[in-house]
Amino acid sequence: MKTSAFLYPWDVLGDPDAPARIADLGVRQVTLASAYHSTRALTPRHPRHRIVTAEHAALLYPPDELYWRGRELRPYAAGDWAPGDAFGRAARALAEAGLDVHSWVVLAHNSRLGAEHRETSVVNVYGDRYPWAPCIAQPRVRALLVALAAEAAVRPGALGTELESCGWYGLAHLHAHDKLAGVALDDTAQYLMSLCFCPSCGQGYEEIGLGVGELRARVRWALEPVWRGGTVGAAGAELLAATLGFRTGVARALQEAVVAAVRDRGGPGFQVLLHGDPRPSRCGANVGVDAGHVLGLADGVVVPWAGGPELLEPFAAAGSEGAVVAANLTVVSGMGGRPLSLADDAAWAVALGATELRLYHAGLASDADLEAVRKAGVAG
Template sequence: MRAAAFLYPWDVVGDPRAPAHLAELGLHQVTLAAAYHSTRALTQRHPRHRIVTARHSAVLYPPDPDRWAGRALRPYAQDWVADPDPFDTAARALTAAGLEVHSWVVLAHNSRLGADHPTLVVRNAYGDRYPWAPCIARPEVRDYLVRLAAEAAVRPGARGVELESCGWYGLAHLHGHDKLAGVGLGGAAEYLMSLCCCPVCLAGYAELGLAEGEVPAAVRRALEPVWAGAVPPDGGGRAGEWAAVEELLGPETAGAVRAWRDRAAGALQRAVVHAVRDAAARAAVDGFRVLLHADPAPHRCGANAGVDPAAVLACADGVVVPCTGGAAARAAALGPFAPRPAGTTVAANLTVVAGMGGSPGTLAADAAHAAALGANELRLYHAGLAGAADLAAVRGALRALNRSAGGRAQGSGAESAPPT
């Protein structure tokens, strides 16, 4: 299987050894951050630093001033990497080491944008704003995200893009000093806390037959027992989770809300893919691939945005699917994408940082299981964050997988088969 690992430009910029070290792992591709959210990252192998603090969402290249002239919403520049174009510097070095580079673009997850433009973010049924989650139903937000995707995706040297948070974001967020664990919400109640009740979304619900104020009132009624200590229904699994949403909200209200949200997410995803492909065509990049980080349950929010599997594979070149969490979780995540058009990619995303819940020691077995479920590529999170022991396990697993693939190719009579 073709294997790629995620990486930040600061893992490479200033470290001349990094590209060769990554190539020696047996990777075919690096998915390199071009537009990313705030983070604090350990860089344990870098010769000049150990911690990088990206204070806010930013692009890791110089944005085109003409593209953004006169626009209220525009990408923020970074100043934590001492390089005018960290993406380009890193991409050139990685390409020289024989690694194909694809850009990694985070879209509807941007706390600074929400702080600067508080009227444009998701607002829950209680009126609380989520500054990390721009409301994708708003035309100005959608326009910003489409423009950002086109610019950040098609950077010099990139052969494709992987789009994260290309859909609804909600309550769940890796926030600093989070204090949300006092009540166990479960997936269904978390979904209700993620529903946007801003004026644009309320108008959208009304278009689908819901009276003004009906959605926030229904959410508050459904959640009142939860705040009083009742355990909310959850159902288990994606289908059971949605059944619990219908139980909490009522099937008619739940259906109308989901129809509005599906419409907004689908419109954004189609517009983003179209804009990226147009940008790649203008840049004369043949074979530029557009993949979305995706969850096969359309109602889910977050970095792996909920999608309709058939619709997204008819639009994009493929998906990157979260597959950490064991065999059952992998089957549930990959199964809905199994009947797919020829030539599309279903990449199994596996965490290989043991300290972040990953299992680098079982990578070969996990990859084989993902392949049996229909995955045809691997994504490994994250080559820069992984420790020495994690990377040693990755190296061994990828060598074993490549030997296995080579043996199958010889057994079939093929002279040699490139990774698929």
């Protein structure tokens, strides 16, 4: 059972003990961020700091200026939280400790892009922009994400990649000082609040026979009871069914283009996994996918165990021999993880069809959490 631990480059750089500490967990692989969104991260064992603030979505390596020259949109370089080739230096240190390194690439999640290029963002039915969520129906956004995936995934020293947010982002977002909990939104309401009404999406709705003006009115009408404490009811389910085909098609086209670009650059044997959820309406880091389609496209998926063990089953049923179905288990107690139950959760995941495990997140976990991982003996 192959097990990989997630890490950021800043968990390794400046801490000479970090590679051996990770190897001591028993894992064979590290999934190391090479392109990541803004975050504030704890580094509980680092000899030089305790908090790292990544101020915006950025490349954690130097971009190839020739590769990006002339492109309308391009990613951002990191600041002092990941100077120079942070990914490359961390990858070499981990490899010297006997660990395989795979890159970890976040795609459609970029608040700075939305702030500087407002027209690239998802626009909800009320005209509110979600700057963290690039609209993947826009051709120039797709071009950016495909080019970003190819460069950020295939870094020197990486044997494969895991692609996060390779699809739609929506309303749900771990935003600073979030104040969205005043009205409960069920899954359908979340979906309707995540529908995009930018010009590209409007054209897409028209092409499948949905007048955008009428659609906007119907979505607002369906959401109106929610703001009074009710639910969207049957009207929401009808709107979900009417629009999901368009959104699924857009996401599939992006995923196909991204995987093709990564394979072309990575060559034979370069593994490509997508973080995914088998419910096609889902948005976010673990994008909604059709299990059969994604396993016919990529080498496998990484599935959030915290989303419910039942999420593994569609992928296990659709997977062919050799397909990776990795259960992503949170091992940080402070983030709702269950490191003390890791052995039981791992056995349960395997029984449901998991072929590999992921541990989120070895850099964020406390010493006690890491000790529980070691004692669980599930890494390999």
